[in-house]
Amino acid sequence: xxxxxxxxxxxxxxxxxxxxxxxxxxxxxxxxxxxxxxxxxxxxxxxxxxxxxxxxxxxxxxxxxxxxxxxxxxxxxxxxxxxxxxxxxxxxxxxxxxxxxxxxxxxxxxxxxxxxxxxxxxxxxxxxxxxxxxxxxxxxxxxxxxxxxxxxxxxxxxxxxxxxxxxxxxxxxxxxxxxxxxxxxxxxxxxxxxxxxxxxxxxxxxxxxxxxxxxxxxxxxxxxxxxxxxxxxxx
Numbered sequence: 001x002x003x004x005x006x007x008x009x010x011x012x013x014x015x016x017x018x019x020x021x022x023x024x025x026x027x028x029x030x031x032x033x034x035x036x037x038x039x040x041x042x043x044x045x046x047x048x049x050x051x052x053x054x055x056x057x058x059x060x061x062x063x064x065x066x067x068x069x070x071x072x073x074x075x076x077x078x079x080x081x082x083x084x085x086x087x088x089x090x091x092x093x094x095x096x097x098x099x100x101x102x103x104x105x106x107x108x109x110x111x112x113x114x115x116x117x118x119x120x121x122x123x124x125x126x127x128x129x130x131x132x133x134x135x136x137x138x139x140x141x142x143x144x145x146x147x148x149x150x151x152x153x154x155x156x157x158x159x160x161x162x163x164x165x166x167x168x169x170x171x172x173x174x175x176x177x178x179x180x181x182x183x184x185x186x187x188x189x190x191x192x193x194x195x196x197x198x199x200x201x202x203x204x205x206x207x208x209x210x211x212x213x214x215x216x217x218x219x220x221x222x223x224x225x226x227x228x229x230x231x232x233x234x235x
Contacts, residue, residue: 001182001227002117003030003047007039007062008054008078013099017052017078020106025230026114028223036065047177047187048073050113052097055079055088066091074116076109132179134160134169141167145184149209150194151176163210188224189217202228 004027006017014032021029030048033039035057042048053075055062063084066075077088080099088096094116095109131144147162153173160167177185177193185193188207192214201208204225206215216224 001028001186001223002026002049002114003028004050004052005030005039005042005046005048005073006032006052007034007036007057007065008032008052009034009057010054013054013078016101017106020101020103023103024107024110027110028226030223036060036062039065040069043072047174049117049182050094051075052078055081055084063087063091066093074113076113134167134171136167136169143167145181145195146197148185148195149198149212150192150214151185153191153193161212186224186227188220189215190219196227 004021006014006021006029008014008017011034014034018029018032021027027050030046031042033042037059039051051073053062053065055077056079060068062077062079066072075091075093076095076097077084077093078097078099078101082098085096094113097105097109130146131142133140133142135141143160143162147164149161149163151173152159152161157168157170158173158176160169173191173193177187180193184196186196187193194207194209194214198209199207200210202216202224204216204221206213207224208214
């Protein structure tokens with residue numbers, strides 16, 4: 001799932017892009033911002049994989065925002081002005097969408113982003129899909145990803161709950177979330193990241209993993225239920 005952030009000062013433009021995002025099963029609208037300043041604050045608190053960025057915005061343009069921040073996720077410009085295309089591609093944007101943006105054009109761009117992000121995330125299987133190491137209790141522990149049930153974020157450390165035991169590590173919750181495979185884990189709460197395969201049952205309020213029930217917060221409910229709907233058998 002690709003978490004997308006829409007940045008545009010026009011409410012109608014934001015609404016149109018979010019409607020397009022909702023129609024594509026590998027995209028998720030993580031949020032929307034009306035300015036680059038607002039987006040900066042959002043990115044500090046949330047995991048975002050792809051930006052849909054307008055160019056002409058008050059206070060700071062999309063181009064200035066991109067130039068001033070070298071740690072941004074991949075960017076797709078969404079604009080009514082074709083004259084910025086060359087400059088945009090010189091800044092290594094993924095694509096350049098001219099408003100009004102048709103769904104067909106948007107979908108082609110989304111496929112390009114999906115391919116780019118997939119290629120970027122390729123690592124050796126042992127590094128991504130099998131295990132990882134953490135420092136816990138003055139030892140370096142090897143943890144197999146298949147054994148992880150959920151990860152709990154505390155004030156300045158995390159607790160990794162596995163099917164055998166739990167490990168305490170002085171890592172940031174956001175940091176470990178970004179390093180784990182996004183197709184294996186999903187955030188359900190500001191303090192809980194769960195293994196999708198470990199889910200026993202689920203409703204709009206909580207997820208049950210083995211004998212543990214964890215709450216789903218309202219900020220993540222839509223994303224969690226969207227995942228369920230995609231796997232739900234229908235009549």
